[in-house]
Structure formats: C-alpha cells, structure tokens
Amino acid sequence: MIRPLFLAALLAAPIAAQAQDFAAGSEAKTWNLYAEEPARFTARVTDPLCELTGDCAADCGAGSRQLVLIREADDAMIFPLKNKQPAFTGAVNELAPFCQQVIEVDGLMLNDPDIGAVNVYLVQRLKPEGGDWRNADQWTKDWAEANPNALRPDGEAKGPWFRRDPRIRSEIEAEGYLGLGLEVDGPFIADWF
Amino acid sequence: MRFLIPLLLLAQPLSAQERVQLTGEVIDTWCYFSGVMGGPDSVVGSAHHTCALWCSAGGIPVGLLAPDGQVYMVLKMAGDATTNGGDTNLHVASHTLDVDGMLYRRDGLNYIVVETVTADQDIINATHEDFGVIPGFAIPEDEAAR
Numbered sequence: 001m002i003r004p005l006f007l008a009a010l011l012a013a014p015i016a017a018q019a020q021d022f023a024a025g026s027e028a029k030t031w032n033l034y035a036e037e038p039a040r041f042t043a044r045v046t047d048p049l050c051e052l053t054g055d056c057a058a059d060c061g062a063g064s065r066q067l068v069l070i071r072e073a074d075d076a077m078i079f080p081l082k083n084k085q086p087a088f089t090g091a092v093n094e095l096a097p098f099c100q101q102v103i104e105v106d107g108l109m110l111n112d113p114d115i116g117a118v119n120v121y122l123v124q125r126l127k128p129e130g131g132d133w134r135n136a137d138q139w140t141k142d143w144a145e146a147n148p149n150a151l152r153p154d155g156e157a158k159g160p161w162f163r164r165d166p167r168i169r170s171e172i173e174a175e176g177y178l179g180l181g182l183e184v185d186g187p188f189i190a191d192w193f
Numbered sequence: 194m195r196f197l198i199p200l201l202l203l204a205q206p207l208s209a210q211e212r213v214q215l216t217g218e219v220i221d222t223w224c225y226f227s228g229v230m231g232g233p234d235s236v237v238g239s240a241h242h243t244c245a246l247w248c249s250a251g252g253i254p255v256g257l258l259a260p261d262g263q264v265y266m267v268l269k270m271a272g273d274a275t276t277n278g279g280d281t282n283l284h285v286a287s288h289t290l291d292v293d294g295m296l297y298r299r300d301g302l303n304y305i306v307v308e309t310v311t312a313d314q315d316i317i318n319a320t321h322e323d324f325g326v327i328p329g330f331a332i333p334e335d336e337a338a339r
Contacts, residue, residue, distance in 0.1 A: 034228045049268045052208040052297040052304055057274070066254050066268065066276045077300045079266065081223045081254055088244070090223075090252030092277040110226055115233050116264040117226035118301030139252065154335060162247040163333065167283060171246050177332045179242035179287050179316045192325060193337035 020073045028107050028124050035112035039121065043069035043078065043105060045098045051077065060099035067095045069105065069121070078109075082122040088162055089139035091123050103128050107136070213296045213305070217257030217265060218289045218318055219282065221248035225256070225264070235327050238287060238318030243331040245286040252278040257292065257305060265296065265305040272308060289314040 026038035048068045050056035060067055069078040080091035084107075095103075107124040110117045123136045143161045150164035151157050162168060176185030223229070224236040224244060235241065237258060249255055254276060257265040268274070273281040291312040297304040326332055 031227070031229065036227075048266075048304060049274060049306070052268070052299065053210070053295070053306060055274070055306075061274065061277075064275045064277055064279070066266075077302070079254065079302060081226065088247040088251040088253065090248075090254065090277065092252050112226065112228075113301070115226060116262070116303075120222070120226050120302070122227075153333075162251070165247075165250055167280070168246050168250050171283065171286075172243065177243045177326065177336075178239040178321050180239055180319070180321075188321060189332060189336050192332065193334060 022073075022109065026106050031108060031122065033108065033110065035110045035117060036108040036122075037111065038106075039109035040104065040106040042072045042102055044072070044100065044102050045095050046070055046100060048077065048079070060096065063092060063096040065092070066090075067092050067099075069095075072102065076119055078119050078121050080105075080107075080121045080123045083136040083139050084122075084124040085137050085139060087140055087160060091121075091136065093139045093142050094123060094126065094136040098126075098128060101128065106133075208297045208299055211296045212294075214291070214293050214311070215257065215259055215265070215305075216289065216291050217259045219245075219267075219285045219287060220256050220258045220264070221245045221253055221286075222256040222264065222266065223248055223253045225258070230327050231324075235320065235324045238320030239316055240320035240324040240327045241331075242287045242316065243326065244328060246283065249283045249286050250278050255282045255286070257290065257307075263303060265303045267307060268304050269294075269306045269308075271310050285310075285313065287316045287318070289317050 022039040022041050023037060026040040028038040045067055047060040047065050049065060069080060071078055083089050083091045083094050104127040105123050108122040110120045125133050125135050127133045140161055150166060152159050152163045176182045178185055178188060218237055220237055225233055230236050255267050257267060268276060270281045273279060290310050292307045293309045293311055294305050294307040
C-alpha cells in the first residue's frame with residue numbers, strides 16, 4: 001500500500017509546482033531582461049552553505065554569507081542575486097534580518113538555461129509574516145552608514161557609492177580599471193576617450 | 194517497509210557532493226546571467242573588471258565560469274565564507290583560478306565550496322581588446338585628464 005502512495009506523492013510534487021503561477025499577483029517592474037519573468041511567492045530565507053553542506057552559522061551568517069530562498073510551493077532553492085536598486089548591489093542585506101523566517105517576495109525570476117541561469121532572482125520587495133511590504137533597497141543605506149566619509153578619487157564626497165568605496169578605489173589604484181596594471185590602463189584610457 | 198523509508202531518507206547526505214578540481218574565471222553572476230550589460234562574452238575579463246569589482250563589493254554572488262560554460266556559484270573561497278562582499282572574492286575579481294573543492298548541485302544550479310586555490314593566473318581574459326569597457330561609464334571621464 002505504501003509503495004503506490006509514495007510514488008503518487010513523488011509524481012504529484014512537480015506537477016503541483018508546474019501548476020503554480022508565480023506571476024500571479026506580482027507587481028514587479030520590468031528590467032527588460034531577456035529571461036525575466038515576474039515572480040511572487042513565499043519562501044524560507046536560509047544559508048545555502050548550511051542547507052547544502054551542513055556548515056551552519058548563527059543567524060545564517062549575520063549578513064556575511066549569501067542567502068537563498070526555499071520556495072514553499074515546490075521546495076525549490078532560489079538564489080536571489082540582486083536587490084531592487086540599479087546600483088550593483090546584492091540581496092543579502094535585504095534578506096538577512098529574516099534568517100529562517102518565511103517571507104513573501106516579489107521580483108523577477110531569470111531562467112536562461114543556455115548560460116546556466118536557473119532559479120536566479122532579483123528581489124524588488126518583501127513582506128515578513130504579519131508585516132507590510134517593504135522595498136528591497138536597504139543596501140545603499142547600509143553602505144552610507146558604514147562609509148560616512150568616503151570620497152571620490154577627485155576628493156568629492158558625492159556621487160554613487162561605487163565611485164567612492166574605499167576597497168574598490170584601492171583595487172583600482174593598485175591594478176587599474178582593467179585590472180591588468182597601470183601601465184596597460186594609461187594607453188587604453190588615452191585611446192578610450 | 195513503512196519504517197525503511199524514513200531510515201533511507203535519514204541516510205542521505207544533505208545534498209549530493211563531489212570533490213572537483215576545476216579552472217574558472219571569477220565572474221559577476223548578475224551581469225553574466227541577466228544580460229543587463231550585454232552578451233556573456235562582454236561581461237567577463239578585463240572589459241568588465243571594474244564592474245566586477247563593483248558587483249563583488251556590492252554583495253552580488255561571484256561564480257566560477259569554467260571553459261565549458263558551466264557556472265559554479267561560490268559559497269566559500271579558499272575557506273572564506275564571507276561571500277556577501279568579502280575581501281577574498283574582491284581581490285580575485287576577473288582572475289582565472291585553479292581550485293580544489295566540493296561541488297553540490299540543486300535545482301539547476303552548481304554550487305562550489307572552494308577549499309584551496311591551487312593557482313591564481315590573474316586576469317588573462319583580455320576582453321577590453323574587443324569590447325573596450327563594459328559598461329562604458331566604468332572609467333570616469335576625468336581619468337582622461339590625469
């Protein structure tokens with residue numbers, strides 16, 4: 001008796017996931033990406049290192065580690081690569097406060113298997129259980145708080161974070177914009193502009 | 194039979210794993226997967242190095258792009274689990290590395306725990322020769338005057 005039931009349960013799981021329309025109710029804004037699809041779903045926030053290997057840290061690494069979403073509908077592991085901000089910023093700062101909590105997220109799913117992009121995600125907003133929707137735009141606020149005196153190479157204290165970040169500036173000052181050394185950068189920049 | 198199924202489930206590792214040695218370029222997975230800056234060939238190597246620094250420092254996951262086109266999402270680099278903008282990943286942005294580590298697969302993605310970087314070949318993918326810099330504003334215009 002148990003064998004038919006077990007098989008039926010195994011067969012039913014992917015069918016249930018396929019039937020789920022993750023675009024339903026999504027208010028995600030398009031980024032005009034080739035493989036984007038709006039996707040709104042509930043999921044548990046967790047640490048992929050812990051989930052896959054058993055190497056777990058308190059509070060999912062407390063913001064130091066990458067985080068993933070285990071989607072409730074089909075148990076799929078979704079990797080959020082990006083937050084809402086068009087500023088080269090990831091999703092960990094948005095999700096870290098919700099380690100091991102089930103939240104609702106809304107954003108863009110990317111599926112382009114030809115280049116390996118499967119179940120990767122851009123989170124635009126999230127809703128904790130019992131809470132309100134909030135935009136996934138915390139990253140630059142956190143950076144500004146951590147780097148109140150960061151300056152651009154010309155000494156100005158304004159402009160986007162990536163022009164002023166001390167670690168990025170240090171890498172570029174040492175290896176150039178191309179990363180091949182300042183002796184390669186010089187002639188290239190003269191030709192580029 | 195009823196008691197065997199839970200026992201079998203308990204006997205499974207957390208996820209299938211495999212020791213691997215591979216060579217790959219440390220890439221910015223968002224630009225590579227999304228196409229937001231252009232095709233895959235243009236968002237790797239020297240052309241995209243500055244953007245790769247921005248994205249790595251900004252906490253976008255880095256991956257290892259192998260010569261066969263497979264991408265491995267990095268969960269640890271040389272034993273360092275600080276993958277949200279950590280220094281270890283930042284220092285090797287766009288570098289081609291030979292690594293030894295453990296490979297895991299789940300839901301269509303490859304994940305790698307890099308235990309050892311056996312060789313760092315630095316940046317060897319000179320894509321700026323074909324693409325300039327991607328994005329075009331990676332180098333601020335006032336650099337030309339310096």
